[in-house]
Amino acid sequence: MARMxxxxxxxxxxxLSSCCSIQVFEFQGSGVQxxxxxxxxxxxxxxxxxxxxxxxxxxxxxxxxxxxFLQVSDNSTGQMMHTIQAEVNxxxxxxxxxxxxxxxxLKQQLRALTWHHVCVTYGDGVTISYLxxxxxxxxxxxxxxxxxxxxxxxxSWDAYNSFSGQLSQANIWSRVLTADEVAALADCTMExxxxxxxxxxxxxxxxxxxxxxxxxxxxxxxxxxxxYFVFNDxxxxxxxxxxxxxxxxxxxxxxxxxxxxxxxxxxxxxxxISSLCKSFWVGISDEKEEGVWIDIxxxxxxxxxxxxxxxxxxxxxxxxIAEGPQQFADTRCDExxxxxxxxxxxxxWKLLGACERYQRNVHFVALQxxxxxxxxxxxxxxxxxxxxxxxxxxxxxxxxxxxxASLSNAVNDVPIGRQTWTLTKAMCSQTGGSARxxxxxxxxxxxxxxxxxxxxxxYQRCDLKFDCHDKSDExxxxxxxxxxxxxxxxxxxxxNNNFSQPLPIALYIxxxxxxxDTSSMHMHVNFNVSMTWQESRLSFLNLNExxxxxxxxxxxxxxxWVPVIxxxxxxxxxxxxxxxxxxxxxxxxxxxxxxxNTQPEELEVYAGPENPMSVRRKYSITFQCQFNLKMYPFDExxxxxxxxxxxxxxxxxxFDKVATTAVFNGNPQLVEYFVGDVDIEFxxxxxxxxxxxxxxxxxxxxxxxxxxxxxxxxLLVISYLTLYFTPSNFQVRILASLxxxxxxxxxxxxxxxxxxxxxxxxxxxxxxxxSIFFIFIIIVIHTIIDRARDxxxxxxxxxxxxxxxxxxxxxxSNYIYMKNLRTSSVDNVPLDMENRRRNSVGLSTRxxxxxxxxxxxxxxxxxxELISFKPVHEIIILGARxxxxxxxxxxxxxxxxxxxx
Numbered sequence: 057m058a059r060m061x062x063x064x065x066x067x068x069x070x071x072l073s074s075c076c077s078i079q080v081f082e083f084q085g086s087g088v089q090x091x092x093x094x095x096x097x098x099x100x101x102x103x104x105x106x107x108x109x110x111x112x113x114x115x116x117x118x119x120x121x122x123x124x125f126l127q128v129s130d131n132s133t134g135q136m137m138h139t140i141q142a143e144v145n146x147x148x149x150x151x152x153x154x155x156x157x158x159x160x161x162l163k164q165q166l167r168a169l170t171w172h173h174v175c176v177t178y179g180d181g182v183t184i185s186y187l188x189x190x191x192x193x194x195x196x197x198x199x200x201x202x203x204x205x206x207x208x209x210x211x212s213w214d215a216y217n218s219f220s221g222q223l224s225q226a227n228i229w230s231r232v233l234t235a236d237e238v239a240a241l242a243d244c245t246m247e248x249x250x251x252x253x254x255x256x257x258x259x260x261x262x263x264x265x266x267x268x269x270x271x272x273x274x275x276x277x278x279x280x281x282x283x284y285f286v287f288n289d290x291x292x293x294x295x296x297x298x299x300x301x302x303x304x305x306x307x308x309x310x311x312x313x314x315x316x317x318x319x320x321x322x323x324x325x326x327x328x329i330s331s332l333c334k335s336f337w338v339g340i341s342d343e344k345e346e347g348v349w350i351d352i353x354x355x356x357x358x359x360x361x362x363x364x365x366x367x368x369x370x371x372x373x374x375x376x377i378a379e380g381p382q383q384f385a386d387t388r389c390d391e392x393x394x395x396x397x398x399x400x401x402x403x404x405w406k407l408l409g410a411c412e413r414y415q416r417n418v419h420f421v422a423l424q425x426x427x428x429x430x431x432x433x434x435x436x437x438x439x440x441x442x443x444x445x446x447x448x449x450x451x452x453x454x455x456x457x458x459x460x461a462s463l464s465n466a467v468n469d470v471p472i473g474r475q476t477w478t479l480t481k482a483m484c485s486q487t488g489g490s491a492r493x494x495x496x497x498x499x500x501x502x503x504x505x506x507x508x509x510x511x512x513x514x515y516q517r518c519d520l521k522f523d524c525h526d527k528s529d530e531x532x533x534x535x536x537x538x539x540x541x542x543x544x545x546x547x548x549x550x551x552n553n554n555f556s557q558p559l560p561i562a563l564y565i566x567x568x569x570x571x572x573d574t575s576s577m578h579m580h581v582n583f584n585v586s587m588t589w590q591e592s593r594l595s596f597l598n599l600n601e602x603x604x605x606x607x608x609x610x611x612x613x614x615x616x617w618v619p620v621i622x623x624x625x626x627x628x629x630x631x632x633x634x635x636x637x638x639x640x641x642x643x644x645x646x647x648x649x650x651x652x653n654t655q656p657e658e659l660e661v662y663a664g665p666e667n668p669m670s671v672r673r674k675y676s677i678t679f680q681c682q683f684n685l686k687m688y689p690f691d692e693x694x695x696x697x698x699x700x701x702x703x704x705x706x707x708x709x710x711f712d713k714v715a716t717t718a719v720f721n722g723n724p725q726l727v728e729y730f731v732g733d734v735d736i737e738f739x740x741x742x743x744x745x746x747x748x749x750x751x752x753x754x755x756x757x758x759x760x761x762x763x764x765x766x767x768x769x770x771l772l773v774i775s776y777l778t779l780y781f782t783p784s785n786f787q788v789r790i791l792a793s794l795x796x797x798x799x800x801x802x803x804x805x806x807x808x809x810x811x812x813x814x815x816x817x818x819x820x821x822x823x824x825x826x827s828i829f830f831i832f833i834i835i836v837i838h839t840i841i842d843r844a845r846d847x848x849x850x851x852x853x854x855x856x857x858x859x860x861x862x863x864x865x866x867x868x869s870n871y872i873y874m875k876n877l878r879t880s881s882v883d884n885v886p887l888d889m890e891n892r893r894r895n896s897v898g899l900s901t902r903x904x905x906x907x908x909x910x911x912x913x914x915x916x917x918x919x920x921e922l923i924s925f926k927p928v929h930e931i932i933i934l935g936a937r938x939x940x941x942x943x944x945x946x947x948x949x950x951x952x953x954x955x956x957x
Contacts, residue, residue, distance in 0.1 A: 077269040077270060077271050077272070078224050078225060078269070078270055078271075078272060078275055079224065079255070079267065079268075079269065080222050080223070080224040080267070080268050080269065080270045080275075081094060081210075081211070081222065081223055081224070081259075081261075081265050081266070081267050081268075082221070082222045082265065082266040082267075082268065083211040083212070083218070083219050083220060083221060083222070083223065083263075083264070083265055084117070084118075084218060084219070084220040084221075084264055085117065085220075085264065085266060086264065087117060087118050087220060087454075087455075088264075089120060089215060089216060089218055089220075090212075090215055090218065090263050090264050091212050091214055091215040091218060091262070091263060092211055092212060092218065092262060092263025092264040092265050093209050093210060093211040093212045093218075093262050093263060093265075094209070094210040094211055094223075094259040094260065094261060094262070094265065095207070095208070095209055095210075095259065095260045095262060096207065096208040096253070096257070096258070096259060096260070097257065097258040097259060097260050098258065099206050099207065100205055100206050100207065100208060100252070100253070101206070102204075102205070102230065102252050103230075104201075104202030104203065104204050105202055105203040105204070105230055105252070106179075106199065106202050106203075107178065107179040107180075107230065107231055107232050108153070108177070108178055108179075108203060108228065108229065108230060108231070108232075108252070109175065109176065109177040109178070109228070109229040109231065109232055109233040110126065110140070110142070110175070110176055110226070110227065110228040110229070110250070110253075111173065111174065111175040111176075111225065111226070111227055111233075111238070111241055111250075112125065112126065112142075112173075112174055112223060112224075112225065112226040112227075113171060113172070113173050113174075113223070113224045113225040113226075113275060114144065114171070114172055114174060114219070114221060114222065114223050114224075115169060115170060115171045115172070115221050115222040115223075116144065116166065116168060116169075116219065116220060116221035116435075117168065117169070117220045117221040118168075118220040118221070118434075118435065118436055118437075119144075119145060119146060119168075119220075119416040119435050119436055120216075120217075120218070120220070120436070121414075122143050122213070122216070122217040123143055123144050123145065123217070123218070123219050123220070124141060124142070124143040124212055124213035124214075124217040124218060124219060125142060125143065125144060125210065125211060125212070125219040125223060126140065126141065126142040126208075126209075126210060126226065127140065127141050127142075127208070127209040127212075127213050128140035128141075128203070128205040128207070128208050128209075128228075129205060129206065129207045129208075129209070130204045130205045130206050130207075131206055131207065132204065132206055136207075138152070138213075139153070139154050139203045139204055139205050140152065140153060140203060140205065140228075141213065142174075142176065143213075143217070144166065144174065144219070145166075145416070146165050146166055146415050146416050146419065146435065147161060147162055147165055147166075147415065148160060148161045148162060149162065149174060149176070149185055149187075149192075151176050151183065151185070153178055153183070153199055153203060154199040154200055154201045154202065154203050155199060155200030155201060156178075156183070156197045156198065156199050156200060158183055158195040158197060160176070160183070160185035160192060160193040160195065161192070161193050162185075162187055162192050162193070163187075163190070163192050163193075164187065165404070165419075166187075167402055167404055168402070168404075168419070168421045168433075168435050169402055169421055170401075170402050171222075171274070171275050171276070172187060172188055173186075173187070173188050173189060173225075173241065173242040174186070174187060175233065175238045175241070175242075177232045177233050177238075178199070178232070179231075179232035181196055181197060181198045182194055182195070182196060183195045183196075183197065186235075186238045186242070188242050189238055189239035189240075189241075189242030189243060190239075191235060208228075208253055210223060210226055210259070211223060211265065222270075224255070224270070224275065225241075225255050225275075226253065226255055227248070227249055227250030227253060227254060227255050228250045228252040228253035229250045229251055229252060230251055230252050242276075243276055244272050244275065244276040281400075281401045282304075282398050282399065282400060282401060283398075283399050283400075283401050283402075284318065284321040284322075284396055284397065284398055284399070285299075285302060285304075285396070285397040285399060285422070285424050285430070286321070286322050286333065286394065286395070286396050286397075286424070286428055287394070287395050287397070287428065287430075288333065288394050288428070289392040289393075289394075290337070290392065290393065290394070290395045290468070291389060291390050291391065291392060291393075292337055292341070292375040292389040292390075292391075292393075293389060294395075294468045295337045295393075295395035295397075296339070296352055297468060297508050297510075297525075298395070298397065298468050298470055298472070299395065299397035299398075299399075300508070300509075300510045301470070301472040301473055301498075301508050301509030301510055302397050302399050302403075302422060302472065302498065302509070303399055303400065303403040303498035303499075303511075304397045304398050304399030304400065305339055305352070305353040305397070305398055306337055306338060306339035306352065306353075306395060306396070306397065306398075307338070307339060307396065307398040308338045308339045308340055308351060308358065308360070309338070309378060309381075310358075310360065310361065310382070311382075312381035312382060315378060315380070315381040315382070316381065318336070318396050321396070322336075322394075322396065333394035333396075334379075335377045335378060335379045335385075335393065335394070336377060336378055336393060336394040336395060336396050337375065337376075337377055337378075337393050337394070337395045337396075338360075338376050338377060338378050338384060339351060339352040339353055340352065340358055340360060340375075340376050340384075341374055341375050341376070341389070342374050342386075343374040343375075343389070346370070346371050346374075349376070360376065360384045361382035361383070361384060362383075362384050362385070363379055363380070363383040363384060363385050366384065366385045366386060367385070367386035368386065369386045369387065369388070372388060373386040373387050373388050373389075374386070374388075374389055375387060375388070375389040377393055399422070402421060403422065403498040404419060404420075404421070404498065404500070405419070405420040405421065405422055405432055405496060405497065405498050406418055406419055406420070406495075406496075406497055406498075406653070407420065407440075407451070407494060407495070407496050407653070408494070408495040408497065408505075408653045408655065408656050408657060408658070409484070409492065409493055409494045409495055409653065409654065409655055409656030409657075410460075410483060410484070410494060410653055411483050411484035411652075411653065411654045412653060414436070415653075416434075416435040416436045417434065417435070417436050417437070417438055418434075418438075418653055419434065419435040420432040420433060420434050420435070420438075420439070420440065420496070421433050421435075422498075429441075429442065430442070430470065432471070432496065437453045437454060437455045437456070438451065438452065438453055438454070438460070439451075439452065439454050440452075440471055440496070447464070448462050448463055448464040448466075449462065449463040449466055449471040450462045450463075451463075451477070451494075458481065459480045459481070460479070460480065460481050460483070461477040461478060461479050461480060461481070461483075461492070461494065462477065462478050462480060463475055463476075463477045463478070464478070467508070471496055472496050472497070472498075472508075472509040473495065473496065473497070473505070473506070473507050473508045473509035474493060474494075474495045474505065474506075474507040474509075474528070474656055474657070475493070475494065475496075476491050476492070476493055476494075477491070477492055477493075477494045478490075478491055479491070479492055484654060493656040494656055495509075495656040495657060496509065497509050497511075497658075498511070499511035499658065501650070502514050503658065504516070504517040504529060504657070504658050505657065505658060506524035506525065506526055506528045506529060507524070507526045507528040508524075508525065508526050508528075510524065510525060512524055512529060514658060514660060515600060515601070516529060517529050517533075517598050518530060518533035518535075518598045518600070518605065519600055519602075519605050520605060532657070533598055534597055534598065534612075535596055535597060535598060535599070535606060535608055535609075535612070535642060536594055536595075536596060536597075536608060536612050536615075536616065536642075537594065537595040537596065537597055537661070538594060538615070539593055539594070542593060542594075542615075543617075544615055544616060544617045545617070546617065547559060547617060547619070547703055547704045547708050547709055548589070548590065548591050548592050548593050548617060548664075549592060549708075550590065550592065550665070558706060558707060558708055558709055558710045558740075559589060559590065559708065559709055559710075560589070560710055560711065560712035560713075560715070561587055561588070561589050561619050561701070561709055561710070561711055561712060562587070562588040562589070562668075562711075562712040562714075562715035562716050563585065563586065563587060563588075563621075563699070563711060563712075563716045563717075563718070563747065564584075564585075564586040564588070564716070564717055564718075565583055565584070565585055565586075565697070565717070565718040565719070565749055566583060566584040566586075566718075566719055566721055567581055567582075567583040567718070567719065567720045567721065567722060567734065567751070568582045568583060568584065568674075568721060568722045569581070569582045569722040569723070570582075570720075570722065570726060570731060570751070571726070571727075572681075572695070572726055572727075572728060572729050572753060574683065574685075574728060574810075574811065574812070575810055575811060575812050576812070577680065577681045577682065577683050577812055578627065578678050578679065578680060578681065579678070579679050579681050579695045579751070580676070580677070580678045580679075581675075581676070581677060581678075581679060581697065582674070582675075582676045582722075583674070583675060583677075583697075584672060584673070584674050584675075585621075585632060585672070585673060585675060586670055586671070586672040587618070587619055587621070587632070587670065587671050587672075588643070588668050588669065588670040588715065589619060589668060589669060590664060590665050590668050590669075591616070591617065591664045591668075591669050592663075592664045592665045593664060594616070594664045594669075595661050595662065595663060595664060596642050596644075596661070596662040596664065596667055597651070597659055597660070597661060597662070598659075598660070599642060599644040599648070599660070599662050599667065600644065601644055603641050603642070603643050603644065603670075604641065606641050606642040606643070606644065607639060607640065607641050608640040608641065608642065608669075610636060613634060613638065613640045613671075614634070616640070616669070618632075618634045618640075618671055619632070619701065619703045619709065620632055620701075620702045620703045621699050621700065621701055621702060621703075622699070622700045622701075622702045623675075623677055623679070623697070623698070623699060624698035624699065624700050624746070625679055625680045625681075625696060625697075625698040626677050626678060626679055626680065627677075627678040627679070627680060628678075630675070630677050631702065632673065632675075633673060634671065634673075635673075637673055637674065638671055638672070638673040639671065639672045639673070640669065640670070640671045640672075641669070641670050641672075642662075642667055642668075642669055642670075643667060643668050643669075643670060644662065644667055645666060645667055645668065646662055646663055646665075646666025646667050647666075648660035648661060648662050649661050649663075679695060679696075679697055679698075681693070681694075681695035681696070682695075682696075683695075683812075685811065685812070685814055685818050686816055686817070686818060686819065687818070687819050687955070688755070688811065688818040688819055688820055689755050689757040689760035689761070689764075689819070689820055690755065690757055690819055690955045691755050691819075692732075692752065692753070692754055692755065693729070693752075693753040693755070694750050694751065694752055694753065695750075695751050695753060696748045696749065696750055696751070697718075697748070697749035697751070698746060698747075698748050698749075699746065699747050699748075699749070700744050700745070700746045701744050701745040701746070702744065705743055705744055706740055706741070706742060706743060706744060706745040709745060710740040710745045711738055711740060711745050711746075711747045713738050713740075716736060716738075716747065717736070718734045718735075718736055718749045719734060720734050720751070725756070726753075726756070727756075728755065728756055728759070729753040729754060729755055729756060730753070730754040730755075730756055731751065731752070731753060731754075732751075732752030732753070732754050733752045734749060734750070734751055734752070735749075735750040735752075736748070736749055736750070737750060760807070760820065763803075764803055764807055764820060764823075764824070765823065767799070767803060768800050768803055768823065768824060768827045769827075771796040771799050771800050771827070771831070772796070772800075772827050772830055772831065772944070774792060774796050775792070775793050775796040775797075775830070775831045775834045776830075776834065776940055776941070776944065778792045778793050778834060778838065779834065779837070779838075779933060779936055779937050779940065780937070783841060783842075783845060783929060783930070783933060784845075786838070786842045789838045790835065790838050790839075793831055793834050793835045793838060794835065796831050797828060797831045797832065797835065800824060800827045800828050800831060801828060803824060804821075804824040804825070804828065807820050807821075807824065808821070819951075819954075819955065822951070823951065826947055826951075830940065830943070830944065830947075833940065833943075834936075834940060837932070837936040837940070840932055840936075841929050841932050841933055841936070842929075844927070844928045844929030844932050845927070845929040847928060847929075848927040848928055848929055
């Protein structure tokens with residue numbers, strides 16, 4: 057009864073094992089190319105296919121030039137024809153369906169020793185490839201003929217086109233699988249056998265093939281999990297550095313389960329040193345602050361579980377080891393202990409700087425044997441191992457036994473990171489025996505490898521601050537990659553096309569300040585000139601989105617072609633310069649492509665046509681202007697900054713009309729002007745392209761108005777008011793007018809001295825000359841008035857019109873004056889002018905005093921006719937007042953209309 061129960065249990069376990077595991081075949085495990093394959097035991101017979109899908113789960117060991125894993129053949133006509141062929145490589149899958157052959161490039165590279173699920177579907181002229189359930193590529197094309205077949209071969213095409221690794225779940229369907237079905241097959245949530253070819257077989261084994269059973273978990277999650285590398289005799293800092301370089305970290309087991317996992321790994325896989333690793337380093341330290349233990353990986357504070365009486369080292373012991381589950385002890389960091397590195401499963405290692413043609417030759421997987429020997433197994437024929445006496449590391453072809461390079465005195469006794477190797481075979485234009493820097497790194501796409509093989513984001517490379525622990529990310533920051541032949545004296549062409557259009561040069565002119573001298577017609581300008589162009593002959597490296605970090609060193613700038621522009625209308629000869637005051641930057645606008653492996657570093661290469669170059673320099677230059685001062689001081693001027701291309705004619709170089717801009721960012725309020733708009737005029741049609749930067753200058757006329765117009769207007773008014781002075785005060789009237797004339801003439805002289813000599817009149821000239829002319833007319837009128845008064849005196853008229861007194865009578869003084877006119881001399885001849893003027897003034901004064909006390913009755917009848925007429929000089933005065941006022945009003949209306957217009 058007991059034996060029966062035991063047998064039933066064994067059968068049950070066998071059934072459970074078969075349900076949860078999949079048949080797997082290993083091909084060419086030794087790495088030797090052979091025609092090892094599975095052949096379907098039965099001859100196939102299916103109708104010609106116009107729609108089909110095939111899937112396979114694979115895990116490769118080595119990649120050859122052609123790693124064929126599937127072949128369907130048809131010999132129904134007596135001649136063997138291959139109707140389906142599939143091969144796998146690092147970056148692509150090549151599929152042949154009947155007469156249709158296409159490369160399907162992968163979005164992510166295949167990884168050695170990692171299970172991948174590959175599917176290809178065809179229908180309606182579209183071939184779609186999938187990797188691990190995700191669509192990778194789709195290609196157009198028709199079969200030409202329907203797919204037929206009688207034989208199916210798995211694992212190789214022939215001895216030279218074979219697959220090395222493990223294969224499972226190869227199925228072929230006579231329909232197109234949907235994307236959801238492919239994803240379900242990839243993550244093992246659906247199991248469906250192919251109706252054309254089911255994986256269950258039956259199969260005939262031929263050659264070096266080993267069958268096995270693998271659980272679904274290992275098949276579907278083969279790339280997950282953690283691997284452990286164990287090393288002996290490492291200091292704490294070396295342990296941290298090596299583990300980080302391996303792409304992992306030094307674990308800190310805080311739970312007993314975590315500690316037991318590490319111990320079990322050491323015991324099972326590293327039997328040779330398991331007895332030596334009773335204690336091992338953990339990833340904590342209190343070097344920064346005593347008593348504050350920091351997790352090295354996450355840079356966060358931890359509170360570890362210490363052994364009894366630990367920690368006890370004070371400032372001398374700043375690192376820690378694990379002596380048992382939850383039993384940590386502090387110790388000196390320079391002691392030699394075991395270290396366990398926890399590494400995510402299967403990081404891809406690359407050897408950069410080797411100039412290898414095939415990518416598979418420089419891809420490696422880090423392994424460790426039972427003796428804890430570290431091995432870097434290549435994807436193809438190469439591997440990196442230590443020699444027998446462990447004196448150096450060698451990179452060799454294990455098939456031929458040829459050594460490519462060797463490394464002595466490796467840092468921390470491991471070959472990882474950027475180190476100097478000795479070549480034993482010529483490579484990269486270097487002969488055997490020479491030294492060359494090579495980089496062995498686990499860093500993936502988008503990361504930069506520090507010298508110690510630790511990884512930082514690629515955008516932190518050459519950003520003017522240290523991000524690597526060893527500060528290697530700011531070394532060798534070369535931005536420009538020159539072609540083998542480069543002439544800095546020849547201008548570039550668009551896309552390196554000799555038949556392209558002229559290369560456009562974009563200008564950005566930033567005027568910071570300006571000083572305008574109207575008298576000399578000069579404008580002194582402080583401005584920045586930026587020139588931007590596309591240099592299609594160059595490639596760029598290590599660019600950042602922040603263009604200020606993409607500054608080209610002076611030595612490199614001297615080797616690059618830079619356009620030369622002449623400042624044409626300047627005082628003296630001035631051109632753009634490329635000197636120590638010049639800044640050259642590269643603007644990252646395009647998408648990069650990955651660089652090759654000729655350099656021992658990760659490179660993103662940017663194409664020259666997509667990432668323009670710019671040079672910027674500040675200039676302080678005096679430009680000659682052509683001012684039209686007819687409307688001065690109410691004028692609007694324009695001063696041009698004329699720039700002419702000197703590097704080549706307009707057949708090759710022109711100014712970019714779209715991207716060229718000019719701005720004024722200084723204080724727009726100058727001494728005499730207000731800076732307005734800044735416009736640009738292009739003259740690319742000239743023999744040498746030119747551009748005019750047109751600066752608008754609006755006159756600030758307040759100074760002239762306050763110092764010229766208002767004073768001259770006041771003097772003009774004063775001159776006009778002299779027409780209202782007492783006519784008898786000729787000296788006062790004439791002196792006031794002459795003084796006004798002299799002052800206005802002085803203002804005219806001063807205004808003219810501050811302006812350039814012109815052959816035309818300016819508005820200020822018109823104003824001042826008109827003021828002088830008006831004052832001159834007033835002086836002439838005063839002279840005429842004075843002569844008219846004399847004539848009135850000779851003719852016997854009274855000096856003033858009679859003014860009746862309040863009583864209605866005429867003052868006595870008027871009669872006395874008229875009487876004196878007739879009796880001024882015995883012979884009735886008038887007295888001389890001076891006496892007559894003096895007598896008349898005296899009589900007028902005395903008679904005006906008596907007139908206040910006495911009114912005389914109306915004059916006799918013979919005098920009535922004489923009294924009714926005004927003297928001529930009064931008529932002239934009245935006319936002069938009206939005439940001068942009229943011409944002044946008309947002049948001002950016309951003048952200010954012209955000014956305002």
